[in-house]
Amino acid sequence: LQVENQLRHALRNNYLQVHYQPKVSLRSNKFVGLEALVRLEIPDVGVVSPADFIPLAEETGLIIDVGERVLRQTCRDMREWVEAGAVQGRVAVNLSAKQFLQPDLAKRIMSILQEEKLHPSYLELEITEGVVMDDPERAIEIMTELNNLGIHLALDDFGTGYSSLAYLKRFPIQTLKIDKAFIDDINGAERDRNMVASIVAMAHNLGLDVVAEGVVNLEQAATLNNLNCEFAQGFLFAEPLRRENFLAHIGTTL
Numbered sequence: 706l707q708v709e710n711q712l713r714h715a716l717r718n719n720y721l722q723v724h725y726q727p728k729v730s731l732r733s734n735k736f737v738g739l740e741a742l743v744r745l746e747i748p749d750v751g752v753v754s755p756a757d758f759i760p761l762a763e764e765t766g767l768i769i770d771v772g773e774r775v776l777r778q779t780c781r782d783m784r785e786w787v788e789a790g791a792v793q794g795r796v797a798v799n800l801s802a803k804q805f806l807q808p809d810l811a812k813r814i815m816s817i818l819q820e821e822k823l824h825p826s827y828l829e830l831e832i833t834e835g836v837v838m839d840d841p842e843r844a845i846e847i848m849t850e851l852n853n854l855g856i857h858l859a860l861d862d863f864g865t866g867y868s869s870l871a872y873l874k875r876f877p878i879q880t881l882k883i884d885k886a887f888i889d890d891i892n893g894a895e896r897d898r899n900m901v902a903s904i905v906a907m908a909h910n911l912g913l914d915v916v917a918e919g920v921v922n923l924e925q926a927a928t929l930n931n932l933n934c935e936f937a938q939g940f941l942f943a944e945p946l947r948r949e950n951f952l953a954h955i956g957t958t959l
């Protein structure tokens with residue numbers, strides 16, 4: 706209850722901050738997109754990770770409010786950057802289960818895009834296997850509706866949930882994000898490397914882009930590039946950055 710009150714207090718006082726992590730092409734070494742990651746910045750307390758408040762926000766229903774604020778701020782920042790010619794590609798926003806299953810999700814997202822004057826083609830939504838596998842048939846309907854609006858979809862944390870390949874081939878998604886757990890020991894463990902090679906090949910055969918998550922060193926980046934995994938995120942390139950630091954970072958280090 707204490708954490709719930711803290712979360713309500715944080716929402717009332719607008720302590721939510723959206724940070725952005727660049728996505729890069731391992732082939733060209735160029736910045737190609739970004740992911741929005743929310744944080745709570747509470748004065749005198751510090752930065753609280755979403756891992757510590759998203760589950761509670763889900764339980765209490767506060768996630769709907771959190772999610773709308775994150776999406777609105779992200780669209781606002783992205784629009785400014787796109788207009789300034791400062792960013793390319795799409796901005797990815799994570800959706801949790803309750804958000805994804807809101808009956809009027811597509812309508813709500815479209816109003817935010819319209820109010821913030823961002824074209825849907827700049828937006829990508831990340832959903833995890835857990836979110837879609839709960840009711841895959843319904844998930845396919847929702848994903849199709851979002852796709853028809855021009856919004857791209859990515860399956861996040863791929864490989865860690867229980868995904869069914871039979872559904873994977875039916876999901877109207879554009880991108881697979883390979884979980885960090887497969888990347889960590891990609892150079893030390895042949896089995897991990899083979900697993901990633903197979904995921905990349907399968908994704909490409911399904912016409913999907915592949916993003917490796919949690920890339921922390923050049924050896925991992927080189928191996929992934931050799932395995933034909935074109936895109937990556939991770940501390941090697943940048944950690945999630947405050948919006949004030951994001952442009953400076955992509956301008957100076959890529």
Ligand code: G
Pocket residue numbers: 741742743754755756759772775799800801945
């Ligand atoms: O960036 P970080 O490692 O702190 O994120 C921890 C977890 O919180 C990740 O699983 C990430 O997907 C999730 N997360 C980050 N931002 C958001 C958000 O805006 N909405 C939702 N639903 N989850 C988020």
Ligand code: G
Pocket residue numbers: 726742799861862918919920921938939940941944945
């Ligand atoms: O579940 P999702 O993939 O959306 O969450 C991404 C999480 O991973 C975020 O919490 C983000 O801060 C974190 N992250 C991003 N890059 C790295 C990395 O290179 N190493 C580690 N340990 N975490 C990372």
Ligand code: MN
Pocket residue numbers: 740799831861
């Ligand atoms: Mn994600």
Ligand code: NA
Pocket residue numbers: 861862863882884885918
């Ligand atoms: Na992930």
